[in-house]
Amino acid sequence: MTIQWYPGHIAKAERELKEQLKRVDVVLEVRDARIPLSTHHPQLPQWVGSKARVLVINRLDMITPAVRQLWTSWFQQQGETPYFTNAQQGKGIREVTQAAQEAGVQMNQRRRDRGMQPRPVRAVAIGFPNVGKSALINRLLGRRVVESARRPGVTRQLRWVRISDQIELLDSPGVIPGILKDQQKAIKLAICDDIGEASYDNQQVAATLVELLQDLEDVAQRGVFAASPLKTRYELDPTSFSGEGYLRALADYRHQGDIERTARQLLNDFRKGLLGAIPLELPPT
Incomplete structure (x- = not known):
């Protein structure tokens, strides 16, 4: 069995996302708690560059506290701070908001140092299909603004939404590598419904x-x-x-x-x- 899936709307979204990233200050990378390694896009470090990044591990309800602790320790050993969320129920959302706002404080300080006026921090949620980006955005907003469902391919286009006076957020379709070289990871994407059903x-x-x-x-x-x-x-x-x-x-x-x-x-x-x-x-x- 070989699993490959790269529909046209994702290819288009990836091109637009790269263009919009020029305007973004902080990237919320959203992964699936059941498969946090398989839902890391290998090109993301290249796209993000020197921008601030907030690592969001969603679907907290799908793992046990013991597994969460194992991942927390491991990510910290890699020099990263994971923010675990359950976007469906709103758990962990406040901490993600604070992390994005802190990145904005640093961004605006650099603007002031250059004699520029402060502005809202511009964030983007990036992740594989169906990892919960839209549900996360709705929770950050405190109301249902973007369409959300537990299946891949619901979000089809990029859209800016204002969360508060401090944060503007770009909702983007799920992005996935054009070629899935690691088929073990591809199978896990299929099991977790993070890839289109037509592919397997x-x-x-x-x-x-x-x-x-x-x-x-x-x-x-x-x-x-x-x-x-x-x-x-x-x-x-x-x-x-x-x-x-x-x-x-x-x-x-x-x-x-x-x-x-x-x-x-x-x-x-x-x-x-x-x-x-x-x-x-x-x-x-």
């Missing part, structure tokens, strides 16, 4: 999810997150199966042998958190 096969992706959960079982047993989520949810132990074998067995057990229906159910259950708060990535050791 549900059955193959669901089978890979089973295998990833099997690989993570040792970590789960150490109490980092709930162990045996598939056995708990479906009353069918995956231990003795391959990913595809488990999918077939689960289809026979619950859906009269309908493997496609089973694959969709499994992926939807993971995406909605019905298997529990489970990360697909942990900090490198």
Whole structure:
């Protein structure tokens, strides 16, 4: 299975985003808490350059406090401060706003030093599709202004919105590399619904999810997150199966042998958190 997805609206948005970045003071890089490494755009450091950057790890509700602490420690070791948010419920939003405003204070001090008038800080939210950028912006605004939904490709064009007298924010469509060289990361994007459904096969992706959960079982047993989520949810132990074998067995057990229906159910259950708060990535050791 090879996963590639680069629709025309993303290519157009990327060109416009690069142009708008010239006007921006601070970049809010939004990632998915379940896969914070896979949702880092490899070209972002080049785009951001010397601008201030605020690292936002969204979907806090999809990981456990123990996993959050592991990532916090790891990012701090890399010299970064992660801001964890749940944009759907508004958690962590105040801290993100403060971080953006602090970047604006520094920007305006430089303007004053050059004899220029202060102005609102211009920020932009950048991230892969469906990581929660629009939901984050609505929370920052305190009202629903931009369209938001838990599926990739909702935002199609760039739009400036004023959050307050201090901050203007640019909402942009999700951006993704033109070529996904790392297919392991691409599969995780598919599992988490951070890439268009037309790019992958549900059955193959669901089978890979089973295998990833099997690989993570040792970590789960150490109490980092709930162990045996598939056995708990479906009353069918995956231990003795391959990913595809488990999918077939689960289809026979619950859906009269309908493997496609089973694959969709499994992926939807993971995406909605019905298997529990489970990360697909942990900090490198």
